[in-house]
Amino acid sequence: MRDLLLLGIETTCDETAAAVVRRRADGTGAILSNIVHSQTEDHAEYGGVVPEIAARAHVEVLDHLVARALRAAGLRLDEIDGIAAAAGPGLIGGVIVGLTTAKALALAANKPLIAVNHLEAHALTARLTDKVPFPFLLLLVSGGHTQLVAVTGIGEYEKLGGTMDDAIGEAFDKTAKMLGLPYPGGPAVERAALQGDPERFALPRPLHGKPVPDFSLSGLKTAVRIEALKIAPLSEQDVNDLCASFQAAVVDILADRVRCALRLMRHQGLKPSALVLAGGVGANQSVRRALHKVAADGGTRLAVPPPELCTDNGAMIAWAGAERLARGLHDGLDASPRARWPLGEIEGVGAARAAAQAAETAADAPAAPPAAAPSAPSEGIGG
Incomplete structure (x- = not known):
């Protein structure tokens, strides 16, 4: 196992965030950059988050935040090992913005995509900050x-x-x-x-x-x-x-x-x-x-975790992506954004291993004999 560098993108609600983390071979980690743009002022007059305003704001700033996160980490995109983005649950407009951006980056740089569950990212942050087993x-x-x-x-x-x-x-x-x-x-x-x-x-x-x-x-x-x-x-x-x-x-x-x-x-x-x-x-x-x-x-x-990692941020997404990538878990470019995504529906290492074994077993199984061609219908007496 080697060190992994992950770029993480968070856009599930009213924070636009990008970060780079390093997951070391021994399972410990470090945050190399963590840039967060808050939309609090944009929503304050409404007393809550307005989904349409949030999604538009993500579109306007996300590219710049990704560039800032890479610069702050002293890295180029081609030096990153994987691109992680929150794929839900959250406000669907914002989730689409972040996941689509991550797909484009992964495709352009030929890097694996990790579609991260936002709740799993919160769950795993203490493993980054406190080394919780x-x-x-x-x-x-x-x-x-x-x-x-x-x-x-x-x-x-x-x-x-x-x-x-x-x-x-x-x-x-x-x-x-x-x-x-x-x-x-x-x-x-x-x-x-x-x-x-x-x-x-x-x-x-x-x-x-x-x-x-x-x-x-x-x-x-x-x-x-x-x-x-x-x-x-x-x-x-x-x-x-x-x-x-x-x-x-x-x-x-x-x-x-x-x-x-x-x-x-x-x-x-x-x-x-x-x-x-x-x-x-x-x-x-x-x-x-x-x-x-x-x-x-x-x-x-x-x-x-420290207060800045309790609220939504890109470092938690990058770390969850690193934890999954270290175990061979990543996603295709067809990964879907999800407004609802319970923790119980997340694929784990055991499920992925079982699916891979099932696919391998199916590939090794002898081919089934071809089905017999249907016989031509007989003509009736009155045909």
Whole structure:
């Protein structure tokens, strides 16, 4: 095994990103460049991401970002070993832009294409930053995703629990909008919560103590609205206290659900090497502190990439591409963009090996004898 250099492209939502990473022969890695163009200002007045605006912005800047990423890494395109792009899940217009660009680069440079699942990229980032071995428990809290997943290998993901309604990131954004805070909502709620009283409002903890590690956030979001209406018009301190109470409830929910998932993994005979926190909500410091304790109490450690690698970026796509390419996994130029792409549908090393063995067996099998030609129909008496 030799070192691999991968170019990664991310365009699934409102960040346009390109990066170059090196995966060393021993499985460790290094980020050589990581360029991110945020579209936050483009969407701020709408209180959320507008897909058409996002896709257009990706088209306008992606070529320049790829060139910058290569320059920052001190490399030419022909020195890259593979081109990785997020092929979903995400806003389909943006996914098409990134994947089409990657296909063009792969074709022009005669390099392998790796169509990366955006969620898998979040899952594997801690292997780049913290050298986390398999198996581990993944808490993925990214944008519209909230999942607890047992990760046992590349392409080997078992979903233990997920949200039944809103994702945690969505709940933060909707709460912020409800309280008149700016977009993006997660950082705005966290800032306000620092000045608030987390015990002022008695908010619910949905599914707390349930034996399956699922989540439900819609009831919590509704409870915040009810409390806000009771005391309207809201003062700045009211908003701070509501944010603090909401964030405290989210932290309690996450801690309880993660404890449940750790127990479930051990019941299945798996000893997690770490609890990996991935996705934008992973940048929240209160969440990090609480889960650090949960991991320690559960006999493992918390692994969290630095904040700039918790949000969407090209380095995570490049690293996932490198992990897959190192195991002989890559894709054809007919790889399709996907708006939905569950982790459980990702092809892993075992599936690829089985498919290759099946193809080899079929090639070695003796050819079937030709089918007999059909006999001509006899003419009827009255023909």
